[in-house]
Amino acid sequence: MAADHPPVSPPAKPSVEQPVPALPENLTQILSRAVGTGQEEVISFLCNPQVWPHAPASVEILETHMSLVFFAGDRVYKIKRAIQLKHMDMRSLAARQHFCRREVELNRLLAADVYLGCASVTRAPDGTLAIDGEGEAIEPLVVMRRLDTSQGLDQRILQDRVSAAEIDRLCALLSNFYARQPPADISGEEFLAIWHEIVGRVRTSLTDPRFALEKHLVDPPITLLTHFLETHEQMLLDLVDHGRIVDGHGDLKPEHIVMGDKLLVIDRLEFDDRLRMADPFAEITFLGLECERLGAPWIGPRLIDGLAQRLGRRPPDELLRFYRCYQACLRARLSIEHRLDPSPRTPDRWPRQTRDYLMRALPSAQP
Structure with missing residues (x-):
């Protein structure tokens, strides 16, 4: 899926070796529930702050019934869980792409400046994952502006x-x-x-x-x-x-x-x-x-x-x-x-x- 959110400039290349970032505390439990979905690699990838173009200090992950939500600096990225429920099937890439686009389309009516668009996790020919990089799109993302949850x-x-x-x-x-x-x-x-x-x-x-x-x-x-x-x-x-x-x-x-x-x-x-x-x-x-x-x-x-x-x-x-x-x-x-x-x-x-x-x-x- 081609990106349709505002481009973000890549971070400057660090001049000294950076410490390995801490991963979210709930990652192990979330990965255990993702076994068999084919999303385990993508989830682990997105939890690493160093892979994000805007270089957040850390990444937090929230699991909902339908989605996994990644809080990365001033942005929020959401993937649809590859699950099947009684009246919904998100196991195919095409279905998740469709519903990511649909979520952005519907929510721009009431929160246009929050729903920035869609992006993709991509896999290069050498197997390297990236966000909106070269190669095959393997997982769609909804891109959102991060809101102040205390104002909910x-x-x-x-x-x-x-x-x-x-x-x-x-x-x-x-x-x-x-x-x-x-x-x-x-x-x-x-x-x-x-x-x-x-x-x-x-x-x-x-x-x-x-x-x-x-x-x-x-x-x-x-x-x-x-x-x-x-x-x-x-x-x-x-x-x-x-x-x-x-x-x-x-x-x-x-x-x-x-x-x-x-x-x-x-x-x-x-x-x-x-x-x-x-x-x-x-x-x-x-x-x-x-x-x-x-x-x-x-x-x-x-x-x-x-x-x-x-x-x-x-x-x-x-x-x-x-x-x-x-x-x-x-x-x-x-x-x-x-x-x-x-x-x-x-x-x-x-x-x-x-x-x-x-x-x-x-x-x-x-x-």
Whole structure:
């Protein structure tokens, strides 16, 4: 893949021998989980500060479910993990190239000066690896400007440094984004089929006997979701008919919102276009739920009120209740399914997190 990010001047050649840089402390664990993917060599290569054109002092690596993120000085580089999940296959180079390009394309709408473009790890004929060097492109990279993580909405909430005025600014930004998005190219029948499919996945996972989740936590929200789909199909069809389902963000978490003088929203979901097709109030409900988990329950209602005022509509309470219940159950499902990973990270975390989400779904599931 040809580079499409601003060029970086190579560092000056050192006049004395440089010390061998320290590698990230978590590299061994990450490499153990990468065995069999074919990415082990690339991961080790990218962890060496000396290979980067802009010569960072050190490199840190963060592992997520979908990606490996390398923090190198004032830049961030991201590779897609060569994995296959139920509804996504990143094992081929072509797929990873496609989704790197797609991530940059989608996120430039809300954070143009953060997503700088794409680059590649290349292999020269003699086997030498380089970043955007000569030879074959063997691994695509998303290139980003490094942001101040202390300005993330999640960190600001934990530090009790979020004001109502800042949330109103965020609401205005999101409202403008949603208002500019064209209606999703989907029929009412297709939209209903998606809801039945994704609620069915939630039901199957949360009732899987391998997870042994308590019935008193699982049954009430699953009953609410199932009953809503059986009795409120027309309400969902009306959303499509009135053009209220748009191409949204897809993963609107507090850590994907950067506060400060210029508000930024990053990490718009790229790997499944259908997962971005949403009522803006469904995405805002999820953001409010995550803010509540961090200790700011006041943010969700304020966002809903602000969005309703700016978009000129407010969904019925039963629809908002359905959205919250579904979002909590979805996150419970995604949490507990980490138990099925061959080498799950922090395995003790997932059952606790699953039960926390289900407890938050329960108030929405009461008659």
